[in-house]
Amino acid sequence: MSSVAPAGVPSPPELSPGGGRRSRILDFGRGAEGARAVWIAVISTLVVFAVLVLVVVNSPGWPLVKFYFFNGRIFRESFPGILAAFRVNVEMFLIAEAFILVLALFLAVLRSLSGPVFFPLRALAIGYTDFFRGVPTVLVIYILGFGAPALSLRGVPSSPFVWGIVSLVLVYSAYVAEVYRAGIESVHQSQVAAARSLGLSRWQSLRFVVLPQAIRRVIPPLLNDFIGLQKDTALVALIGVVEAFRQSQIDSAATFNFTPYLATALLFVLITIPLARFTDWLIARDRRRRQVGAA
Amino acid sequence: MSATGEAAAAANGRALVLEGVRKSFGKLEVLKGIDLLVGEHEVICLIGASGSGKSTLLRCVNLLEPVDAGRIQIEGHDVTGAAGAELNAIRRQIGIVFQSFNLFPHMSVLQNVTLAPREVLGTARARAEEEALDLLRRFGLDDKRDEYPDRLSGGQQQRVAIVRALAMRPRIMLLDEVTSALDPELVAEVLNVIRDLAAQGMTMLIATHEMGFARDIANRVCFLDAGVILEQGTPEEIFSAPANPRTRQFLQRIIDAGRL
Numbered sequence: 001m002s003s004v005a006p007a008g009v010p011s012p013p014e015l016s017p018g019g020g021r022r023s024r025i026l027d028f029g030r031g032a033e034g035a036r037a038v039w040i041a042v043i044s045t046l047v048v049f050a051v052l053v054l055v056v057v058n059s060p061g062w063p064l065v066k067f068y069f070f071n072g073r074i075f076r077e078s079f080p081g082i083l084a085a086f087r088v089n090v091e092m093f094l095i096a097e098a099f100i101l102v103l104a105l106f107l108a109v110l111r112s113l114s115g116p117v118f119f120p121l122r123a124l125a126i127g128y129t130d131f132f133r134g135v136p137t138v139l140v141i142y143i144l145g146f147g148a149p150a151l152s153l154r155g156v157p158s159s160p161f162v163w164g165i166v167s168l169v170l171v172y173s174a175y176v177a178e179v180y181r182a183g184i185e186s187v188h189q190s191q192v193a194a195a196r197s198l199g200l201s202r203w204q205s206l207r208f209v210v211l212p213q214a215i216r217r218v219i220p221p222l223l224n225d226f227i228g229l230q231k232d233t234a235l236v237a238l239i240g241v242v243e244a245f246r247q248s249q250i251d252s253a254a255t256f257n258f259t260p261y262l263a264t265a266l267l268f269v270l271i272t273i274p275l276a277r278f279t280d281w282l283i284a285r286d287r288r289r290r291q292v293g294a295a
Numbered sequence: 296m297s298a299t300g301e302a303a304a305a306a307n308g309r310a311l312v313l314e315g316v317r318k319s320f321g322k323l324e325v326l327k328g329i330d331l332l333v334g335e336h337e338v339i340c341l342i343g344a345s346g347s348g349k350s351t352l353l354r355c356v357n358l359l360e361p362v363d364a365g366r367i368q369i370e371g372h373d374v375t376g377a378a379g380a381e382l383n384a385i386r387r388q389i390g391i392v393f394q395s396f397n398l399f400p401h402m403s404v405l406q407n408v409t410l411a412p413r414e415v416l417g418t419a420r421a422r423a424e425e426e427a428l429d430l431l432r433r434f435g436l437d438d439k440r441d442e443y444p445d446r447l448s449g450g451q452q453q454r455v456a457i458v459r460a461l462a463m464r465p466r467i468m469l470l471d472e473v474t475s476a477l478d479p480e481l482v483a484e485v486l487n488v489i490r491d492l493a494a495q496g497m498t499m500l501i502a503t504h505e506m507g508f509a510r511d512i513a514n515r516v517c518f519l520d521a522g523v524i525l526e527q528g529t530p531e532e533i534f535s536a537p538a539n540p541r542t543r544q545f546l547q548r549i550i551d552a553g554r555l
Contacts, residue, residue, distance in 0.1 A: 190393065190395060191397060193354075193359055194393065196386065197357050197389075197390075198386070198410070198411035198463060199383050199463060200383070200410075200411060200414060200415055208399075208410055212401050213400065213401050
Protein backbone atom coordinates (compact mmCIF):
# COMPACT_ATOMS: atom_id res chain seq x y z
CA MET A 1 0.00 0.00 0.00
CA SER A 2 2.67 2.42 1.08
CA SER A 3 4.52 1.85 -2.14
CA VAL A 4 1.38 2.63 -4.12
CA ALA A 5 0.72 5.92 -2.40
CA PRO A 6 4.10 7.52 -3.27
CA ALA A 7 3.64 6.26 -6.80
CA GLY A 8 0.25 7.90 -6.80
CA VAL A 9 1.68 11.23 -5.72
CA PRO A 10 4.13 11.81 -8.53
CA SER A 11 1.70 10.47 -11.06
CA PRO A 12 0.00 13.81 -11.78
CA PRO A 13 3.30 15.45 -12.78
CA GLU A 14 4.02 12.36 -14.87
CA LEU A 15 0.70 12.75 -16.57
CA SER A 16 1.55 16.13 -17.91
CA PRO A 17 4.81 15.08 -19.60
CA GLY A 18 2.75 12.20 -20.98
CA GLY A 19 0.27 14.74 -22.26
CA GLY A 20 3.18 16.72 -23.59
CA ARG A 21 4.44 13.72 -25.53
CA ARG A 22 1.00 13.16 -26.91
CA SER A 23 0.73 16.78 -27.91
CA ARG A 24 4.18 16.59 -29.52
CA ILE A 25 2.89 13.71 -31.61
CA LEU A 26 -0.11 15.85 -32.39
CA ASP A 27 2.28 18.67 -33.25
CA PHE A 28 4.01 16.33 -35.60
CA GLY A 29 0.62 15.56 -37.07
CA ARG A 30 -0.11 19.23 -37.22
CA GLY A 31 3.27 19.76 -38.86
CA ALA A 32 2.38 17.24 -41.55
CA GLU A 33 -1.01 18.85 -41.91
CA GLY A 34 0.71 22.22 -42.07
CA ALA A 35 2.98 21.02 -44.86
CA ARG A 36 -0.04 19.66 -46.66
CA ALA A 37 -1.82 22.99 -46.22
CA VAL A 38 1.16 24.79 -47.74
CA TRP A 39 1.14 22.46 -50.74
CA ILE A 40 -2.58 22.91 -51.24
CA ALA A 41 -2.13 26.69 -51.12
CA VAL A 42 0.74 26.60 -53.62
CA ILE A 43 -1.04 24.30 -56.04
CA SER A 44 -4.37 26.14 -55.91
CA THR A 45 -2.57 29.45 -56.44
CA LEU A 46 -0.68 28.06 -59.45
CA VAL A 47 -3.89 26.65 -60.91
CA VAL A 48 -5.78 29.92 -60.51
CA PHE A 49 -2.98 31.93 -62.08
CA ALA A 50 -2.46 29.43 -64.87
CA VAL A 51 -6.17 29.64 -65.72
CA LEU A 52 -6.08 33.44 -65.64
CA VAL A 53 -2.99 33.56 -67.88
CA LEU A 54 -4.52 31.07 -70.28
CA VAL A 55 -7.75 33.06 -70.49
CA VAL A 56 -5.87 36.30 -71.13
CA VAL A 57 -3.38 34.82 -73.56
CA ASN A 58 -6.08 33.04 -75.55
CA SER A 59 -8.37 36.05 -75.73
CA PRO A 60 -8.95 37.34 -79.28
CA GLY A 61 -7.24 40.71 -78.61
CA TRP A 62 -4.20 39.30 -76.77
CA PRO A 63 -1.61 39.78 -79.57
CA LEU A 64 -2.47 43.48 -79.78
CA VAL A 65 -2.55 43.91 -75.96
CA LYS A 66 0.74 42.08 -75.72
CA PHE A 67 2.30 44.41 -78.25
CA TYR A 68 0.99 47.60 -76.69
CA PHE A 69 1.25 46.77 -72.96
CA PHE A 70 3.78 44.00 -72.54
CA ASN A 71 6.31 44.97 -75.15
CA GLY A 72 9.70 43.69 -73.99
CA ARG A 73 11.74 45.82 -76.38
CA ILE A 74 10.01 49.06 -75.43
CA PHE A 75 10.23 48.11 -71.76
CA ARG A 76 14.00 47.70 -72.04
CA GLU A 77 14.36 50.96 -73.96
CA SER A 78 12.17 53.12 -71.71
CA PHE A 79 13.01 51.64 -68.31
CA PRO A 80 16.35 53.42 -67.66
CA GLY A 81 14.83 56.82 -68.41
CA ILE A 82 11.81 56.13 -66.23
CA LEU A 83 14.01 54.86 -63.42
CA ALA A 84 16.04 58.08 -63.58
CA ALA A 85 12.83 60.12 -63.51
CA PHE A 86 11.56 58.03 -60.59
CA ARG A 87 14.36 59.55 -58.58
CA VAL A 88 12.37 62.78 -58.68
CA ASN A 89 9.38 60.97 -57.11
CA VAL A 90 11.57 59.62 -54.34
CA GLU A 91 13.04 63.07 -53.69
CA MET A 92 9.62 64.70 -53.55
CA PHE A 93 8.35 61.99 -51.26
CA LEU A 94 11.26 62.19 -48.83
CA ILE A 95 11.30 65.99 -48.64
CA ALA A 96 7.52 66.18 -48.29
CA GLU A 97 7.46 63.50 -45.61
CA ALA A 98 9.93 65.37 -43.42
CA PHE A 99 7.83 68.54 -43.54
CA ILE A 100 4.54 66.66 -43.11
CA LEU A 101 5.69 64.95 -39.91
CA VAL A 102 6.50 68.30 -38.33
CA LEU A 103 3.59 70.40 -39.63
CA ALA A 104 1.02 67.70 -38.84
CA LEU A 105 2.31 67.29 -35.30
CA PHE A 106 2.09 71.03 -34.85
CA LEU A 107 -1.52 71.03 -36.09
CA ALA A 108 -2.47 68.10 -33.88
CA VAL A 109 -0.98 69.77 -30.80
CA LEU A 110 -2.82 73.01 -31.60
CA ARG A 111 -6.04 71.07 -31.88
CA SER A 112 -5.54 69.27 -28.59
CA LEU A 113 -5.06 72.50 -26.60
CA SER A 114 -7.90 72.87 -24.15
CA GLY A 115 -9.33 76.01 -22.63
CA PRO A 116 -11.20 78.97 -24.11
CA VAL A 117 -7.98 81.01 -24.52
CA PHE A 118 -6.80 78.65 -27.24
CA PHE A 119 -10.04 78.65 -29.17
CA PRO A 120 -8.64 80.70 -32.11
CA LEU A 121 -5.71 78.29 -32.51
CA ARG A 122 -7.99 75.28 -32.26
CA ALA A 123 -10.37 76.81 -34.78
CA LEU A 124 -7.46 77.49 -37.12
CA ALA A 125 -6.27 73.89 -36.92
CA ILE A 126 -9.79 72.55 -37.43
CA GLY A 127 -10.37 74.86 -40.39
CA TYR A 128 -7.09 73.80 -41.93
CA THR A 129 -7.78 70.07 -41.70
CA ASP A 130 -11.38 70.47 -42.89
CA PHE A 131 -10.22 72.45 -45.92
CA PHE A 132 -7.26 70.39 -47.04
CA ARG A 133 -8.91 67.05 -46.44
CA GLY A 134 -11.88 68.21 -48.48
CA VAL A 135 -10.14 69.60 -51.56
CA PRO A 136 -8.89 67.00 -54.07
CA THR A 137 -5.09 66.84 -54.08
CA VAL A 138 -5.03 67.38 -57.86
CA LEU A 139 -6.77 70.73 -57.47
CA VAL A 140 -4.36 71.93 -54.80
CA ILE A 141 -1.45 70.99 -57.05
CA TYR A 142 -3.00 72.79 -60.03
CA ILE A 143 -3.91 75.93 -58.11
CA LEU A 144 -0.59 76.28 -56.30
CA GLY A 145 1.55 75.00 -59.16
CA PHE A 146 0.15 77.47 -61.67
CA GLY A 147 -1.16 80.19 -59.34
CA ALA A 148 1.72 80.83 -56.98
CA PRO A 149 4.42 81.35 -59.65
CA ALA A 150 1.99 83.53 -61.62
CA LEU A 151 2.08 86.07 -58.80
CA SER A 152 5.66 86.83 -59.95
CA LEU A 153 6.60 87.84 -56.43
CA ARG A 154 10.29 88.29 -55.73
CA GLY A 155 11.69 85.49 -53.65
CA VAL A 156 8.77 83.17 -54.41
CA PRO A 157 10.13 80.19 -56.33
CA SER A 158 8.46 79.36 -59.60
CA SER A 159 9.67 75.77 -59.79
CA PRO A 160 6.81 73.29 -60.16
CA PHE A 161 8.96 70.80 -58.23
CA VAL A 162 8.81 73.11 -55.17
CA TRP A 163 5.10 73.86 -55.51
CA GLY A 164 4.33 70.21 -56.04
CA ILE A 165 6.01 69.40 -52.75
CA VAL A 166 4.25 72.31 -51.02
CA SER A 167 0.89 71.01 -52.24
CA LEU A 168 1.57 67.49 -51.03
CA VAL A 169 2.75 68.80 -47.65
CA LEU A 170 -0.38 70.93 -47.24
CA VAL A 171 -2.78 68.12 -48.12
CA TYR A 172 -1.07 65.26 -46.33
CA SER A 173 -0.43 67.29 -43.18
CA ALA A 174 -4.20 67.52 -42.77
CA TYR A 175 -4.52 63.72 -42.88
CA VAL A 176 -1.50 63.03 -40.74
CA ALA A 177 -2.61 65.63 -38.16
CA GLU A 178 -5.78 63.61 -37.68
CA VAL A 179 -3.73 60.46 -37.20
CA TYR A 180 -1.60 62.18 -34.56
CA ARG A 181 -4.72 63.56 -32.90
CA ALA A 182 -6.24 60.11 -32.63
CA GLY A 183 -3.00 59.00 -30.97
CA ILE A 184 -3.00 61.92 -28.54
CA GLU A 185 -6.61 61.27 -27.59
CA SER A 186 -5.90 57.58 -27.06
CA VAL A 187 -3.53 58.36 -24.18
CA HIS A 188 -5.63 58.09 -21.04
CA GLN A 189 -6.38 61.22 -19.03
CA SER A 190 -4.94 59.55 -15.94
CA GLN A 191 -1.50 59.83 -17.55
CA VAL A 192 -1.90 63.58 -17.77
CA ALA A 193 -3.22 63.69 -14.19
CA ALA A 194 -0.15 61.77 -13.02
CA ALA A 195 2.18 64.12 -14.89
CA ARG A 196 0.46 67.29 -13.71
CA SER A 197 0.32 66.04 -10.12
CA LEU A 198 4.12 65.77 -10.18
CA GLY A 199 4.28 69.45 -11.01
CA LEU A 200 4.92 69.11 -14.74
CA SER A 201 3.42 71.94 -16.76
CA ARG A 202 0.83 71.35 -19.44
CA TRP A 203 3.52 71.55 -22.12
CA GLN A 204 5.92 69.26 -20.23
CA SER A 205 3.16 66.69 -19.75
CA LEU A 206 2.47 66.76 -23.47
CA ARG A 207 6.12 66.51 -24.44
CA PHE A 208 7.34 63.86 -22.00
CA VAL A 209 4.25 61.81 -21.29
CA VAL A 210 1.52 62.14 -23.92
CA LEU A 211 3.34 62.56 -27.24
CA PRO A 212 5.88 59.73 -26.81
CA GLN A 213 3.02 57.30 -26.14
CA ALA A 214 0.77 58.77 -28.83
CA ILE A 215 3.41 58.66 -31.57
CA ARG A 216 4.36 55.08 -30.81
CA ARG A 217 0.74 54.05 -31.20
CA VAL A 218 0.19 55.78 -34.54
CA ILE A 219 3.31 54.64 -36.39
CA PRO A 220 1.41 51.97 -38.40
CA PRO A 221 -1.33 54.34 -39.62
CA LEU A 222 1.34 56.99 -40.30
CA LEU A 223 3.21 54.61 -42.57
CA ASN A 224 -0.07 53.83 -44.29
CA ASP A 225 -0.49 57.51 -45.13
CA PHE A 226 3.05 57.61 -46.46
CA ILE A 227 2.33 54.79 -48.86
CA GLY A 228 -0.47 57.00 -50.16
CA LEU A 229 1.92 59.93 -50.39
CA GLN A 230 4.44 57.93 -52.42
CA LYS A 231 1.81 57.21 -55.03
CA ASP A 232 0.45 60.75 -55.08
CA THR A 233 3.83 62.16 -56.09
CA ALA A 234 2.75 61.07 -59.59
CA LEU A 235 0.09 63.81 -59.52
CA VAL A 236 2.80 66.47 -59.60
CA ALA A 237 3.38 65.45 -63.24
CA LEU A 238 0.30 67.56 -64.05
CA ILE A 239 2.13 70.85 -63.43
CA GLY A 240 5.10 69.87 -65.56
CA VAL A 241 7.54 68.07 -63.29
CA VAL A 242 9.20 65.31 -65.25
CA GLU A 243 8.94 62.43 -62.83
CA ALA A 244 8.32 58.76 -63.57
CA PHE A 245 4.71 59.13 -64.68
CA ARG A 246 5.44 62.15 -66.91
CA GLN A 247 8.46 60.35 -68.37
CA SER A 248 6.34 57.33 -69.20
CA GLN A 249 3.78 59.63 -70.85
CA ILE A 250 6.56 61.08 -72.98
CA ASP A 251 7.88 57.65 -73.90
CA SER A 252 4.39 56.39 -74.57
CA ALA A 253 3.62 59.28 -76.87
CA ALA A 254 6.89 58.75 -78.74
CA THR A 255 6.37 55.02 -79.28
CA PHE A 256 2.56 54.81 -79.45
CA ASN A 257 2.88 52.09 -76.82
CA PHE A 258 1.59 51.72 -73.25
CA THR A 259 4.41 49.57 -71.93
CA PRO A 260 6.22 52.54 -70.28
CA TYR A 261 3.18 52.98 -67.96
CA LEU A 262 3.58 49.38 -66.93
CA ALA A 263 7.22 50.03 -66.11
CA THR A 264 6.21 53.01 -63.92
CA ALA A 265 3.54 50.99 -62.16
CA LEU A 266 6.12 48.33 -61.44
CA LEU A 267 8.46 50.87 -59.84
CA PHE A 268 5.73 52.27 -57.59
CA VAL A 269 4.73 48.80 -56.47
CA LEU A 270 8.34 47.84 -55.82
CA ILE A 271 8.88 50.82 -53.56
CA THR A 272 5.60 50.56 -51.63
CA ILE A 273 5.74 46.82 -50.89
CA PRO A 274 8.66 47.04 -48.44
CA LEU A 275 6.93 49.88 -46.60
CA ALA A 276 3.65 47.91 -46.51
CA ARG A 277 5.40 44.83 -45.11
CA PHE A 278 7.24 46.99 -42.60
CA THR A 279 3.87 48.41 -41.47
CA ASP A 280 2.45 44.89 -41.07
CA TRP A 281 5.49 43.89 -39.07
CA LEU A 282 5.12 46.89 -36.77
CA ILE A 283 1.43 46.15 -36.19
CA ALA A 284 2.20 42.50 -35.42
CA ARG A 285 5.00 43.48 -33.07
CA ASP A 286 2.74 45.94 -31.29
CA ARG A 287 0.07 43.25 -30.84
CA ARG A 288 2.63 40.81 -29.46
CA ARG A 289 3.87 43.41 -27.01
CA ARG A 290 0.40 44.21 -25.77
CA GLN A 291 -0.30 40.52 -25.29
CA VAL A 292 2.88 40.16 -23.28
CA GLY A 293 1.89 43.23 -21.29
CA ALA A 294 -1.57 41.82 -20.62
CA ALA A 295 -0.26 38.43 -19.51
CA MET B 296 -14.45 64.10 19.58
CA SER B 297 -12.88 65.73 16.61
CA ALA B 298 -11.54 68.23 19.11
CA THR B 299 -8.70 65.89 20.03
CA GLY B 300 -7.45 65.69 16.48
CA GLU B 301 -7.88 69.33 15.78
CA ALA B 302 -6.19 70.30 18.98
CA ALA B 303 -3.24 68.20 17.91
CA ALA B 304 -3.34 69.79 14.49
CA ALA B 305 -3.31 73.26 15.96
CA ALA B 306 -0.44 72.37 18.25
CA ASN B 307 1.71 70.92 15.49
CA GLY B 308 1.08 73.55 12.87
CA ARG B 309 -1.36 73.20 10.08
CA ALA B 310 -0.26 71.41 6.96
CA LEU B 311 -3.60 71.62 5.24
CA VAL B 312 -6.82 73.46 5.94
CA LEU B 313 -10.05 72.95 4.01
CA GLU B 314 -12.96 75.32 4.59
CA GLY B 315 -16.38 74.73 3.09
CA VAL B 316 -15.03 73.01 -0.01
CA ARG B 317 -17.71 72.30 -2.58
CA LYS B 318 -17.40 70.56 -5.92
CA SER B 319 -20.00 69.59 -8.50
CA PHE B 320 -19.72 67.67 -11.73
CA GLY B 321 -22.59 68.99 -13.80
CA LYS B 322 -25.68 68.68 -11.63
CA LEU B 323 -24.09 66.15 -9.31
CA GLU B 324 -22.75 67.78 -6.16
CA VAL B 325 -19.97 65.49 -4.97
CA LEU B 326 -18.56 67.59 -2.13
CA LYS B 327 -21.08 69.54 -0.09
CA GLY B 328 -18.96 71.70 2.16
CA ILE B 329 -15.93 69.92 3.54
CA ASP B 330 -14.08 71.35 6.56
CA LEU B 331 -10.89 69.62 7.52
CA LEU B 332 -7.74 70.46 9.43
CA VAL B 333 -4.63 68.38 8.87
CA GLY B 334 -1.76 68.97 11.24
CA GLU B 335 1.87 68.44 10.30
CA HIS B 336 2.94 64.79 10.64
CA GLU B 337 -0.67 63.80 11.00
CA VAL B 338 -2.07 60.77 9.18
CA ILE B 339 -5.74 61.06 8.33
CA CYS B 340 -7.75 58.26 6.81
CA LEU B 341 -10.84 59.02 4.80
CA ILE B 342 -13.33 56.18 4.88
CA GLY B 343 -16.73 55.89 3.29
CA ALA B 344 -18.62 54.10 0.54
CA SER B 345 -17.65 54.42 -3.12
CA GLY B 346 -19.06 57.67 -4.43
CA SER B 347 -18.95 59.41 -1.06
CA GLY B 348 -16.41 61.91 -2.43
CA LYS B 349 -13.09 60.60 -1.07
CA SER B 350 -11.26 60.62 -4.41
CA THR B 351 -12.73 63.94 -5.47
CA LEU B 352 -11.62 65.47 -2.20
CA LEU B 353 -8.04 64.33 -2.79
CA ARG B 354 -8.09 65.54 -6.39
CA CYS B 355 -9.31 68.93 -5.18
CA VAL B 356 -6.54 69.16 -2.59
CA ASN B 357 -4.01 68.47 -5.34
CA LEU B 358 -5.76 71.09 -7.48
CA LEU B 359 -6.36 68.55 -10.21
CA GLU B 360 -10.00 69.65 -9.91
CA PRO B 361 -10.87 73.32 -9.32
CA VAL B 362 -13.25 73.75 -6.41
CA ASP B 363 -16.59 75.54 -6.85
CA ALA B 364 -16.61 77.12 -3.41
CA GLY B 365 -14.61 77.16 -0.20
CA ARG B 366 -10.92 77.60 0.49
CA ILE B 367 -7.85 75.38 0.53
CA GLN B 368 -4.78 76.42 2.51
CA ILE B 369 -1.50 74.61 2.36
CA GLU B 370 0.96 75.49 5.10
CA GLY B 371 -0.82 78.76 5.66
CA HIS B 372 -1.01 79.80 1.99
CA ASP B 373 -4.34 80.07 0.30
CA VAL B 374 -4.00 78.04 -2.89
CA THR B 375 -7.64 78.11 -4.00
CA GLY B 376 -7.83 79.02 -7.67
CA ALA B 377 -4.07 78.99 -8.24
CA ALA B 378 -3.13 78.84 -11.91
CA GLY B 379 -0.18 78.53 -14.24
CA ALA B 380 3.30 78.45 -12.75
CA GLU B 381 1.96 78.94 -9.22
CA LEU B 382 -0.22 75.88 -9.64
CA ASN B 383 2.74 73.77 -10.75
CA ALA B 384 4.76 75.02 -7.79
CA ILE B 385 2.02 74.06 -5.33
CA ARG B 386 1.58 70.61 -6.85
CA ARG B 387 5.27 69.92 -6.34
CA GLN B 388 4.70 70.07 -2.59
CA ILE B 389 1.85 67.58 -2.69
CA GLY B 390 2.44 64.03 -3.78
CA ILE B 391 -0.52 62.00 -4.97
CA VAL B 392 -0.66 58.27 -5.60
CA PHE B 393 -3.56 56.87 -7.57
CA GLN B 394 -5.52 53.66 -7.35
CA SER B 395 -4.43 52.65 -10.86
CA PHE B 396 -0.71 53.54 -10.34
CA ASN B 397 -0.58 55.67 -13.53
CA LEU B 398 3.10 54.97 -14.13
CA PHE B 399 4.37 56.16 -17.50
CA PRO B 400 4.45 52.94 -19.54
CA HIS B 401 7.05 54.16 -22.05
CA MET B 402 9.61 54.90 -19.34
CA SER B 403 11.71 52.63 -17.18
CA VAL B 404 11.29 52.72 -13.41
CA LEU B 405 14.28 55.03 -13.06
CA GLN B 406 12.97 57.37 -15.77
CA ASN B 407 9.54 57.42 -14.13
CA VAL B 408 11.08 58.49 -10.85
CA THR B 409 13.57 61.03 -12.23
CA LEU B 410 11.35 62.75 -14.82
CA ALA B 411 9.77 65.31 -12.50
CA PRO B 412 12.91 66.10 -10.44
CA ARG B 413 14.85 66.68 -13.65
CA GLU B 414 12.26 68.61 -15.62
CA VAL B 415 10.43 70.45 -12.84
CA LEU B 416 13.15 71.02 -10.24
CA GLY B 417 15.99 71.14 -12.76
CA THR B 418 18.03 68.57 -10.84
CA ALA B 419 21.03 67.31 -12.79
CA ARG B 420 20.58 63.83 -14.19
CA ALA B 421 23.32 62.15 -12.14
CA ARG B 422 22.02 63.71 -8.95
CA ALA B 423 18.38 62.87 -9.72
CA GLU B 424 19.30 59.25 -10.46
CA GLU B 425 21.34 58.97 -7.30
CA GLU B 426 18.43 60.24 -5.22
CA ALA B 427 15.98 58.02 -7.07
CA LEU B 428 18.16 54.97 -6.43
CA ASP B 429 18.35 55.82 -2.74
CA LEU B 430 14.56 55.87 -2.58
CA LEU B 431 14.21 52.70 -4.68
CA ARG B 432 16.69 50.95 -2.43
CA ARG B 433 14.78 52.04 0.64
CA PHE B 434 11.66 50.34 -0.71
CA GLY B 435 13.44 47.28 -2.08
CA LEU B 436 13.05 48.26 -5.72
CA ASP B 437 16.59 49.06 -6.78
CA ASP B 438 16.87 45.86 -8.83
CA LYS B 439 13.88 47.05 -10.89
CA ARG B 440 15.48 50.34 -11.95
CA ASP B 441 15.63 49.44 -15.65
CA GLU B 442 12.35 47.50 -15.87
CA TYR B 443 9.32 48.90 -17.64
CA PRO B 444 6.07 49.17 -15.65
CA ASP B 445 4.22 46.38 -17.46
CA ARG B 446 6.94 43.94 -16.38
CA LEU B 447 6.23 44.65 -12.71
CA SER B 448 3.58 43.24 -10.40
CA GLY B 449 0.81 45.54 -9.24
CA GLY B 450 2.39 45.88 -5.82
CA GLN B 451 5.74 46.78 -7.34
CA GLN B 452 4.11 49.30 -9.67
CA GLN B 453 2.31 50.95 -6.79
CA ARG B 454 5.52 51.14 -4.76
CA VAL B 455 7.26 52.73 -7.74
CA ALA B 456 4.37 55.22 -7.97
CA ILE B 457 4.91 56.09 -4.30
CA VAL B 458 8.64 56.49 -4.87
CA ARG B 459 7.93 58.68 -7.91
CA ALA B 460 5.81 60.98 -5.74
CA LEU B 461 8.39 60.98 -2.94
CA ALA B 462 11.17 61.96 -5.35
CA MET B 463 9.65 65.45 -5.44
CA ARG B 464 10.12 65.68 -1.66
CA PRO B 465 6.45 66.53 -1.04
CA ARG B 466 5.27 68.06 2.25
CA ILE B 467 1.98 66.18 2.08
CA MET B 468 1.12 62.83 0.49
CA LEU B 469 -2.35 62.03 -0.78
CA LEU B 470 -3.09 58.35 -1.27
CA ASP B 471 -6.20 57.50 -3.25
CA GLU B 472 -7.25 53.89 -2.54
CA VAL B 473 -3.76 52.77 -3.42
CA THR B 474 -4.40 49.10 -2.68
CA SER B 475 -7.85 48.76 -4.27
CA ALA B 476 -6.51 47.59 -7.64
CA LEU B 477 -4.12 45.05 -6.12
CA ASP B 478 -4.37 41.31 -5.69
CA PRO B 479 -4.88 40.54 -1.98
CA GLU B 480 -1.40 39.06 -1.54
CA LEU B 481 0.20 42.27 -2.85
CA VAL B 482 -1.64 44.63 -0.51
CA ALA B 483 0.68 44.14 2.46
CA GLU B 484 3.86 45.23 0.66
CA VAL B 485 2.24 48.55 -0.28
CA LEU B 486 0.71 49.12 3.16
CA ASN B 487 4.12 48.49 4.74
CA VAL B 488 5.59 51.25 2.61
CA ILE B 489 2.90 53.62 3.85
CA ARG B 490 3.51 52.57 7.48
CA ASP B 491 7.16 53.34 6.90
CA LEU B 492 6.27 56.82 5.63
CA ALA B 493 4.01 57.45 8.60
CA ALA B 494 6.80 56.40 10.95
CA GLN B 495 9.06 58.95 9.26
CA GLY B 496 6.52 61.68 10.03
CA MET B 497 5.04 62.22 6.58
CA THR B 498 1.77 64.13 6.62
CA MET B 499 -0.75 62.00 4.81
CA LEU B 500 -4.34 62.08 3.71
CA ILE B 501 -5.37 58.55 2.84
CA ALA B 502 -8.59 57.42 1.18
CA THR B 503 -8.90 53.73 1.92
CA HIS B 504 -11.15 50.71 2.16
CA GLU B 505 -8.63 48.86 4.35
CA MET B 506 -10.26 49.44 7.72
CA GLY B 507 -7.73 47.40 9.69
CA PHE B 508 -4.97 49.46 8.16
CA ALA B 509 -6.81 52.71 8.87
CA ARG B 510 -7.23 51.70 12.50
CA ASP B 511 -3.51 50.94 12.73
CA ILE B 512 -2.05 53.93 11.05
CA ALA B 513 -4.44 56.88 11.35
CA ASN B 514 -4.21 59.61 13.95
CA ARG B 515 -7.69 60.53 12.90
CA VAL B 516 -10.38 58.87 10.82
CA CYS B 517 -12.97 60.82 8.85
CA PHE B 518 -16.16 59.17 7.68
CA LEU B 519 -17.39 60.69 4.44
CA ASP B 520 -20.98 60.22 3.43
CA ALA B 521 -22.69 61.86 0.44
CA GLY B 522 -20.13 64.65 0.19
CA VAL B 523 -19.82 65.67 3.84
CA ILE B 524 -17.61 64.55 6.71
CA LEU B 525 -20.28 63.01 8.86
CA GLU B 526 -18.07 62.00 11.73
CA GLN B 527 -14.41 62.21 12.64
CA GLY B 528 -12.30 61.14 15.55
CA THR B 529 -9.53 58.83 16.66
CA PRO B 530 -9.65 55.32 15.17
CA GLU B 531 -10.71 54.11 18.58
CA GLU B 532 -13.70 56.46 18.62
CA ILE B 533 -14.79 55.74 15.06
CA PHE B 534 -14.30 52.00 14.98
CA SER B 535 -15.29 51.12 18.53
CA ALA B 536 -17.99 53.64 19.35
CA PRO B 537 -19.27 55.39 16.23
CA ALA B 538 -21.78 58.06 17.21
CA ASN B 539 -23.56 58.52 13.92
CA PRO B 540 -26.04 55.85 12.77
CA ARG B 541 -24.74 56.15 9.17
CA THR B 542 -21.21 55.44 10.36
CA ARG B 543 -22.45 52.43 12.32
CA GLN B 544 -24.34 51.20 9.27
CA PHE B 545 -21.28 51.58 7.04
CA LEU B 546 -18.97 49.81 9.47
CA GLN B 547 -21.53 47.06 10.00
CA ARG B 548 -21.55 46.40 6.25
CA ILE B 549 -17.77 46.23 6.25
CA ILE B 550 -17.81 43.78 9.14
CA ASP B 551 -20.49 41.69 7.41
CA ALA B 552 -18.30 41.58 4.32
CA GLY B 553 -15.49 40.25 6.49
CA ARG B 554 -13.24 43.24 5.83
CA LEU B 555 -12.72 44.27 9.46
